[in-house]
Amino acid sequence: MAGSVNIKDVARHAGVSVGTVSNVLNRTDRVRSDTRARVEAAIAELHFVRNESARQLRAQRSRIAGVLVLDITNPFFTEVARGVEDVLGAAGLSVVLCDSDTDEDRQDRYIQLLTEQRVQGVLVVPVGPIDRQVTRLRRQGISVVLLDSEAPEGLACSVSVDDVGGGRSAVQHLLALGHRRVAFVGGKGRESQVADRAKGAHVAFLQHDEPGAELVSVTARALTIEGGYEAATQLLGMPEAHRPTAAFCSNDLLALGMLRELSAEGVSVPDDFSIVGYDDIDFAAAATVPLSSVRQPARDLGQLAGELLLEEASGLAHEHRQAVLGTELVVRASTAPPRRKSARRARRA
Amino acid sequence: MAGSVNIKDVARHAGVSVGTVSNVLNRTDRVRSDTRARVEAAIAELHFVRNESARQLRAQRSRIAGVLVLDITNPFFTEVARGVEDVLGAAGLSVVLCDSDTDEDRQDRYIQLLTEQRVQGVLVVPVGPIDRQVTRLRRQGISVVLLDSEAPEGLACSVSVDDVGGGRSAVQHLLALGHRRVAFVGGKGRESQVADRAKGAHVAFLQHDEPGAELVSVTARALTIEGGYEAATQLLGMPEAHRPTAAFCSNDLLALGMLRELSAEGVSVPDDFSIVGYDDIDFAAAATVPLSSVRQPARDLGQLAGELLLEEASGLAHEHRQAVLGTELVVRASTAPPRRKSARRARRA
DNA sequence: CTGAAAGCGCTTACAG
DNA sequence: CTGAAAGCGCTTACAG
Numbered sequence: 001m002a003g004s005v006n007i008k009d010v011a012r013h014a015g016v017s018v019g020t021v022s023n024v025l026n027r028t029d030r031v032r033s034d035t036r037a038r039v040e041a042a043i044a045e046l047h048f049v050r051n052e053s054a055r056q057l058r059a060q061r062s063r064i065a066g067v068l069v070l071d072i073t074n075p076f077f078t079e080v081a082r083g084v085e086d087v088l089g090a091a092g093l094s095v096v097l098c099d100s101d102t103d104e105d106r107q108d109r110y111i112q113l114l115t116e117q118r119v120q121g122v123l124v125v126p127v128g129p130i131d132r133q134v135t136r137l138r139r140q141g142i143s144v145v146l147l148d149s150e151a152p153e154g155l156a157c158s159v160s161v162d163d164v165g166g167g168r169s170a171v172q173h174l175l176a177l178g179h180r181r182v183a184f185v186g187g188k189g190r191e192s193q194v195a196d197r198a199k200g201a202h203v204a205f206l207q208h209d210e211p212g213a214e215l216v217s218v219t220a221r222a223l224t225i226e227g228g229y230e231a232a233t234q235l236l237g238m239p240e241a242h243r244p245t246a247a248f249c250s251n252d253l254l255a256l257g258m259l260r261e262l263s264a265e266g267v268s269v270p271d272d273f274s275i276v277g278y279d280d281i282d283f284a285a286a287a288t289v290p291l292s293s294v295r296q297p298a299r300d301l302g303q304l305a306g307e308l309l310l311e312e313a314s315g316l317a318h319e320h321r322q323a324v325l326g327t328e329l330v331v332r333a334s335t336a337p338p339r340r341k342s343a344r345r346a347r348r349a
Numbered sequence: 350m351a352g353s354v355n356i357k358d359v360a361r362h363a364g365v366s367v368g369t370v371s372n373v374l375n376r377t378d379r380v381r382s383d384t385r386a387r388v389e390a391a392i393a394e395l396h397f398v399r400n401e402s403a404r405q406l407r408a409q410r411s412r413i414a415g416v417l418v419l420d421i422t423n424p425f426f427t428e429v430a431r432g433v434e435d436v437l438g439a440a441g442l443s444v445v446l447c448d449s450d451t452d453e454d455r456q457d458r459y460i461q462l463l464t465e466q467r468v469q470g471v472l473v474v475p476v477g478p479i480d481r482q483v484t485r486l487r488r489q490g491i492s493v494v495l496l497d498s499e500a501p502e503g504l505a506c507s508v509s510v511d512d513v514g515g516g517r518s519a520v521q522h523l524l525a526l527g528h529r530r531v532a533f534v535g536g537k538g539r540e541s542q543v544a545d546r547a548k549g550a551h552v553a554f555l556q557h558d559e560p561g562a563e564l565v566s567v568t569a570r571a572l573t574i575e576g577g578y579e580a581a582t583q584l585l586g587m588p589e590a591h592r593p594t595a596a597f598c599s600n601d602l603l604a605l606g607m608l609r610e611l612s613a614e615g616v617s618v619p620d621d622f623s624i625v626g627y628d629d630i631d632f633a634a635a636a637t638v639p640l641s642s643v644r645q646p647a648r649d650l651g652q653l654a655g656e657l658l659l660e661e662a663s664g665l666a667h668e669h670r671q672a673v674l675g676t677e678l679v680v681r682a683s684t685a686p687p688r689r690k691s692a693r694r695a696r697r698a
Numbered sequence: 699c700t701g702a703a704a705g706c707g708c709t710t711a712c713a714g
Numbered sequence: 715c716t717g718a719a720a721g722c723g724c725t726t727a728c729a730g
Binding site for chain 3: 715716717718719720721722723724725726727728729730
């Protein structure tokens with residue numbers, strides 16, 4: 001029968017009790033070396049693999065942590081996951097990755113799954129308000145850290161990024177270059193990250209205080225490359241007099257999609273149009289018009305979150321902390337001063 | 350106490366036996382509706398969440414499948430994972446994603462983890478020979494499907510891609526454009542996929558049968574954007590007389606990295622150098638010199654693998670099948686005929 | 699339709 | 715250092 005070798009079989013085969021086999025597995029030093037050798041031989045011969053469900057049920061603790069992200073195909077989030085894995089892996093925890101696809105139902109299903117599994121901890125990039133889910137996880141003794149989103153004080157540890165500051169730096173850069181009409185490109189979702197980046201964009205405009213300057217909001221179906229194509233089409237559909245000369249995209253996927261679509265339509269970046277992205281994923285620098293982007297410390301973010309989770313799970317005195325990491329505007333080739341109208345006409349003639 | 354509400358508490362609270370609570374959870378139709386209502390109320394009031402370890406231990410089956418990929422930051426693999434999730438999610442299985450990072454030790458650790466968890470099935474993109482691990486999983490009653498790699502007949506189901514054909518089509522394209530010296534860019538690893546793509550490249554050369562045509566092998570540290578930078582540097586370091594005029598990169602990450610580095614060094618793509626990638630990830634089309642690439646049906650691959658897993662796990666008569674999907678060369682802007690030497694000199698003058 | 703009881707495969711005090 | 719036994723939280727025939 002498949003899966004039928006258990007600790008009892010091993011005990012019988014090695015001529016010891018099951019308790020001794022368990023000791024070999026969990027507290028090796030308590031077992032005399034010749035006994036241990038016999039047990040290990042039996043384990044190998046019988047191809048015994050411990051049943052983790054049984055172990056966990058009895059021992060009341062899991063060695064797994066779950067990471068739940070918004071979009072597994074976005075390299076920003078997988079880089080965050082790698083940061084988590086750096087830290088938790090070193091501590092002997094295994095990390096499994098789950099993809100909510102920015103869908104609250106899917107998020108909640110995965111949280112339910114992880115709760116039923118009684119994992120050691122959950123690190124989640126939330127879709128919408130998450131307080132209730134955090135409380136439910138805690139009630140089952142599961143540690144929770146919010147990723148890329150600031151937790152209300154007292155609720156949980158979190159590691160987020162100063163998205164208001166990041167958005168501000170992006171738009172300040174465009175304004176400083178001389179752009180007057182700037183598009184902010186977001187999505188249909190209500191992720192707090194995107195809202196904060198939009199807020200930062202507004203703050204930059206307020207501080208700039210130039211009469212007539214205009215921040216235009218553009219909404220893509222999703223924060224994806226596809227969404228960037230679509231946003232570009234929206235921009236190109238605007239009457240030229242009102243059309244922005246630059247866009248701040250709320251992530252790099254959007255920015256790369258927009259870059260591609262504008263180029264395909266003969267709009268040159270940055271000569272005719274400037275673009276700033278957000279995240280600074282590897283593909284941003286690798287674009288052949290290298291993308292100016294607001295860099296988030298993705299891996300650090302994951303690592304710090306992993307550390308906070310370990311601290312909480314250790315059971316020692318623990319006070320929830322909300323870490324906020326800074327961003328860095330990386331200026332590359334996709335941003336330049338707007339072309340002056342006269343110059344443009346001259347060139348066209 | 351955290352995590353202390355169990356099925357017994359619910360039973361007591363609802364005034365029924367634990368068996369009845371379990372029936373409400375698992376075989377709702379066997380319970381009279383008023384009893385069910387009382388139990389459900391108790392579950393809600395006490396915030397009961399079933400302990401999946403206990404359920405699984407007793408019921409001897411898991412509702413989880415694991416997907417193990419080579420590089421979670423590569424959108425090709427996450428797209429495959431989404432395909433798997435499409436199919437398994439619909440069947441009520443949850444999918445957790447694990448990242449071997451092309452490291453055999455990490456792969457084996459994750460396989461061990463999934464085995465101890467007694468998951469329902471594992472879908473794995475293998476690093477190196479995997480026969481032993483497949484046997485071990487089967488022995489525990491765990492279904493296995495190989496992803497993106499052809500299984501030896503009889504060992505397991507697999508869904509792979511005709512990488513020899515894909516490699517051949519890429520290089521045929523370059524040869525047909527008139528390139529005579531072509532680089533094949535692979536990595537240090539010994540993934541069968543890359544070996545097959547290299548083989549396809551060789552086949553194309555043999556079929557082309559043009560004396561003096563040369564296939565140059567370039568080895569990057571890893572199949573990443575970073576690796577592409579490095580490979581480009583290697584190419585630029587070659588004496589011009591021997592330097593290839595085109596490269597076939599064994600994935601798009603390499604190709605995008607190479608594209609970027611060559612552009613940065615003033616080598617124009619495709620005027621001075623042609624590049625073909627592999628995978629056709631979304632970033633390939635979105636590059637501003639849109640990348641010619643060999644398209645793999647990533648999502649289909651994952652979906653088909655998911656279906657094969659379900660079939661195997663269903664316990665019905667099952668014969669292992671090895672599906673091989675085709676590729677499609679997508680020609681975009683990164684490939685062109687080589688510039689003739691004289692023209693090049695003329696332009697420089 | 700409901701309850702009582704066995705048992706899934708482990709770990710962990712407790713004796714000896 | 716080793717063994718016997720209790721029990722983790724469930725599910726599932728089996729009676730009634």
